[in-house]
Amino acid sequence: MRFTKDHEWVAVEGDVATVGITAYAAEQLGDVVFVEVPEVGKTVAQGDGLAVVESVKAASDVYAPVSGEVVEANAELGDAPETVNALPESGGWFAKLKLSNPAEVDALMDRDAYEAFLATL
Amino acid sequence: MSMNTVGRPTRPEAPNDSEAGFTSLSGGRGLLQDEPLIFELGGWTKTGVDLPDAVAADGALAGLTRDEPIGLPGLSEPEAVRHYVRLSQKNHAIDLALYPLGSCTMKHNPRLNEKMARLPGLSDIHPLQPQSTVQGAIELMDRLAHWLKTLTGMPAVALSPKAGAHGELCGLLAIRAAHEAAGNGHRKTVLAPTSAHGTNPATAAFCGYTVVEIAQTDDGRVDLADLEAKLGDHVAAIMVTNPNTCGLFERDVVEIARLTHAAGAYFYCDGANFNAIVGRVRPGDLGVDAMHINLHKTFSTPHGGGGPGAGPVVLSEALAPFAPTPWVVHDENGYKLVEEAEGVAAQAFGRMSAFHGQMGMYVRAYAYMLSHGADGLKQVAEDAVLNANYIKARLSDLMSPAFPEGPCMHEALFDDAWLEGTGVTTLDFAKAMIDEGFHPMTMYFPLVVHGAMLIEPTETESKAELDRFVDALRLLAESAKAGAVERFKNAPHLAPLKRLDETLAARKPKLKWKPVAPAPLAAE
Numbered sequence: 001m002r003f004t005k006d007h008e009w010v011a012v013e014g015d016v017a018t019v020g021i022t023a024y025a026a027e028q029l030g031d032v033v034f035v036e037v038p039e040v041g042k043t044v045a046q047g048d049g050l051a052v053v054e055s056v057k058a059a060s061d062v063y064a065p066v067s068g069e070v071v072e073a074n075a076e077l078g079d080a081p082e083t084v085n086a087l088p089e090s091g092g093w094f095a096k097l098k099l100s101n102p103a104e105v106d107a108l109m110d111r112d113a114y115e116a117f118l119a120t121l
Numbered sequence: 122m123s124m125n126t127v128g129r130p131t132r133p134e135a136p137n138d139s140e141a142g143f144t145s146l147s148g149g150r151g152l153l154q155d156e157p158l159i160f161e162l163g164g165w166t167k168t169g170v171d172l173p174d175a176v177a178a179d180g181a182l183a184g185l186t187r188d189e190p191i192g193l194p195g196l197s198e199p200e201a202v203r204h205y206v207r208l209s210q211k212n213h214a215i216d217l218a219l220y221p222l223g224s225c226t227m228k229h230n231p232r233l234n235e236k237m238a239r240l241p242g243l244s245d246i247h248p249l250q251p252q253s254t255v256q257g258a259i260e261l262m263d264r265l266a267h268w269l270k271t272l273t274g275m276p277a278v279a280l281s282p283k284a285g286a287h288g289e290l291c292g293l294l295a296i297r298a299a300h301e302a303a304g305n306g307h308r309k310t311v312l313a314p315t316s317a318h319g320t321n322p323a324t325a326a327f328c329g330y331t332v333v334e335i336a337q338t339d340d341g342r343v344d345l346a347d348l349e350a351k352l353g354d355h356v357a358a359i360m361v362t363n364p365n366t367c368g369l370f371e372r373d374v375v376e377i378a379r380l381t382h383a384a385g386a387y388f389y390c391d392g393a394n395f396n397a398i399v400g401r402v403r404p405g406d407l408g409v410d411a412m413h414i415n416l417h418k419t420f421s422t423p424h425g426g427g428g429p430g431a432g433p434v435v436l437s438e439a440l441a442p443f444a445p446t447p448w449v450v451h452d453e454n455g456y457k458l459v460e461e462a463e464g465v466a467a468q469a470f471g472r473m474s475a476f477h478g479q480m481g482m483y484v485r486a487y488a489y490m491l492s493h494g495a496d497g498l499k500q501v502a503e504d505a506v507l508n509a510n511y512i513k514a515r516l517s518d519l520m521s522p523a524f525p526e527g528p529c530m531h532e533a534l535f536d537d538a539w540l541e542g543t544g545v546t547t548l549d550f551a552k553a554m555i556d557e558g559f560h561p562m563t564m565y566f567p568l569v570v571h572g573a574m575l576i577e578p579t580e581t582e583s584k585a586e587l588d589r590f591v592d593a594l595r596l597l598a599e600s601a602k603a604g605a606v607e608r609f610k611n612a613p614h615l616a617p618l619k620r621l622d623e624t625l626a627a628r629k630p631k632l633k634w635k636p637v638a639p640a641p642l643a644a645e
Contacts, residue, residue: 033627056623057565081628 001089002108005117008065009089012105017066017097021053024118026088029055032081037073038095044068046104051094053084066104068097153617156207160634163194169201211617213560215425219582219590223532223563223575224318224366226396226418227425233492234421234485243484248476252457258480259456263449265487269414269433272498273395274405277441279448280433281478285393288413288432289324289360291445291473295411295436296358296387297328298443298470305385308357314343316367316567318391321360330357337569341367341524343377352384362391363407364398366567367524368509368532368575378408387411387440395419396579397506397531400499410437416479419501420486431482442468447477504580505531508587512576515591519598523570531579537572545601547572549609556608556615557593 002010007025011018026032034054044050044064051062073095077083084092099105109117148155196204213220220227238244246255266278279295282288293311300308311325314335322332336347343361352359359381363371371377381388390404390412396419404412416431417424424430436444446469447458458477462469493501506528513522513533521539522529537547551561551574563575578587600608611620 031624031627033624056627 002065002105002110003114003117004063004065004108006063006065008062010065010105010108012099012102015099015102016071017068017099017105018093019050019062019065019095019097020093021062021084021088022114023088026085026092029053029060029084030057031055032084034059035077035081035084035094037075037077038070040070040073042070043100044070044097046101053081053094062094064097065108066097067100069100070095071098072096150617153210154207156204156211158634159194159196159201159204160192162200162204163196165190165192165195168195169197212426218559219578219586220425220560221562221576221578221590222425222560223368223534223577224393224566225425225563226393226415226531226577226579228396228418228421228579229581230421230423230428230485231489231492234488237488238481238484240484243480246480248480253455256455259449259458260451261487262477262480262483263451263456265483265490266433266449268487268490269435272399272403273409273412273414273435274403275409275412275435276405276438277436277444277448278433279436279444279473280483281445281447281473281476282413282432282434283474283479284417284430285391285413285415285432286320286324287430287473288415288434289320289389289391290327291432291434292389292411292413292436292440293324293328293330293358294445294470295434295440295443296389298468299387299440300357302443302468305357308355308386310356312348312351312356312359312386314361314365316341316362316365316569317360318362318366318393321362321391325358325360335359340526341365341369341569342371343373345373345376345380348377349380352380352386354385356381356384356386358387358389358410360389360391362394363404364394364530366394366575367570368529368534368577369524370398370530374407382408393418394531397502399502400495401502404435405437410440411435416482416486421489422482422485429479429482431479431486433478443470445469445472447472501580502531505578508578508580508582509533509576511584511587512578512591516594516598519595519602520574523573532575532577534567534570535574535576536570537574539598540572540601543601543604544606545609547574549612550574550597550601552612552620553597553609554594555613557597559590559593 002012003022007022009020009022032053032055036052038044038050044067046064046067048064049061050064053060053062074093077092077094086092215227215229242257243261246258252259262280266280269278270276279291282291300306309330310333311330312333312335313321313325315337325332333351335351336344338344342365348359359377361371361374361377363374365371378388387410388408390409392404392412392414395404395412395414399419411434413432413434414420416422416433417428422428422431446462447460450457450459462471490498509531510528510533513529516533516535517525519539520535521537523534523536540546540550547564551564554561563573563577565573566575567573578590582590613619
């Protein structure tokens with residue numbers, strides 16, 4: 001699993017990357033009440049808006065940590081946004097992207113680097 | 122001696138110092154009844170008014186004639202009056218107590234304003250009347266405009282915007298029109314500090330701009346270096362609140378204006394906090410190009426459910442030609458509203474409202490200006506700042522001021538560092554204030570301060586009232602520090618309604634009341 005400074009995570013299997021937000025982000029957001037996931041087929045570049053997550057506190061954009069085409073979105077979050085709080089780094093995933101530039105993944109932080117980054121916040 | 126031995130008891134049977142655990146049988150509370158929704162109170166089968174039978178539509182509605190009951194509640198006059206008075210008893214109002222919402226400026230609405238607004242010549246008029254029959258009202262608008270221009274040191278004002286955010290929209294539309302007229306339509310970015318009111322970026326986005334945040338310094342002000350780095354040929358405007366939402370005066374405001382103008386951008390000032398500087402500082406002297414003035418804050422007209430807002434926008438010489446219609450002109454023939462975008466008004470970007478704005482608020486604001494005079498308005502700002510600093514000074518030993526250095530302006534801002542380890546949050550503390558009889562302060566805003574508590578007493582509170590408020594907060598703060606978490610966790614305990622589950626309300630909102638089972642219309 002790789003991480004961004006905007007608190008997204010990426011897990012790669014083959015050429016497909018699953019994307020979500022980290023446990024730290026879910027904790028900071030507070031109770032998530034609404035999630036807007038992207039449509040399948042949408043193409044995003046690294047850093048583009050990928051999804052929207054809204055908590056009692058704030059609405060935030062989730063950025064695409066890597067470039068690619070959306071091949072699957074987690075439609076269950078529509079009815080059960082609380083999954084983002086309960087299982088941020090597994091069942092609360094947002095979308096799966098077919099990687100267009102796999103090299104981008106390697107440039108992201110690993111778990112240790114992300115933990116070290118969190119310690120600076 | 123003959124004695125009446127059947128008189129009613131005049132003392133409680135037992136000491137009555139606690140209502141813990143006591144609930145009434147019906148849901149009422151003391152003399153306050155539990156109040157259902159108005160739809161639950163009155164069914165469609167009864168009505169409190171006696172209307173003549175409707176004239177048959179004769180097919181004019183082309184098959185759209187309603188054949189189901191409309192479902193409006195029918196209540197008698199006393200039922201309707203009681204419903205709304207009971208609801209009002211469960212709510213807070215500036216007429217009940219201090220209303221310390223920071224940034225909202227919930228000050229007293231003077232009764233003289235109300236008396237003036239009810240003068241028949243000002244209240245019983247209509248915007249479509251011939252202007253010759255409402256010369257006094259138009260003259261009042263002209264005089265109000267004169268006061269606003271004089272107090273701000275700006276050459277033009279658009280009176281018609283109907284609230285603060287509407288004023289922001291007006292100001293940015295004028296800026297956009299000015300850029301487009303000068304061939305600078307490519308400027309698509311608006312800069313705003315991280316502490317900005319949420320309406321600032323919302324307004325900019327609504328006008329088609331991209332918003333970029335300006336960083337804040339450790340002492341709560343705009344970071345000049347960051348501003349300078351982000352200014353450029355792509356920037357249309359900056360939006361800065363002064364005094365800002367941290368309750369601090371932007372000391373570098375003149376330099377902010379200079380840098381902005383040097384980059385070819387305009388300076389929009391969010392004037393929500395003008396009440397802290399009115400009579401003391403003229404925004405025009407600071408280099409501001411546009412600023413809205415919340416008449417419902419600085420100039421004491423009702424708001425917060427009590428009345429419509431009004432947000433006139435003052436404009437600099439550069440933006441004045443683009444001001445929206447209408448505006449007032451006068452000559453030897455009298456006063457006139459310029460309505461058409463032609464001649465001198467040819468560059469007007471349009472209009473902000475169908476008519477001329479909130480006449481009732483113009484009257485109230487003008488009454489406030491006349492009753493205070495220029496010297497009195499200066500004292501308004503001074504007393505607002507003095508009161509906020511009194512609160513800050515009296516609470517700083519128990520609570521943690523977000524910016525301890527130096528005085529604040531019109532609002533005292535605390536963070537939640539002092540609650541660390543108590544198990545009590547800003548939200549808990551705010552809700553516990555309700556049990557003590559006080560409306561909570563603004564909480565969790567501005568976003569740049571953790572667990573923010575923003576207290577704005579306004580100039581209208583006496584020292585005695587400020588002391589009552591501070592004493593209550595001190596007792597609460599000591600209680601939180603002493604570990605009385607239970608007092609806070611589910612507060613309010615004594616309010617008509619308890620703590621809401623905001624998460625559940627957002628996840629599973631019930632947006633519409635549905636009748637149990639509407640009965641069909643009875644056959645005639």
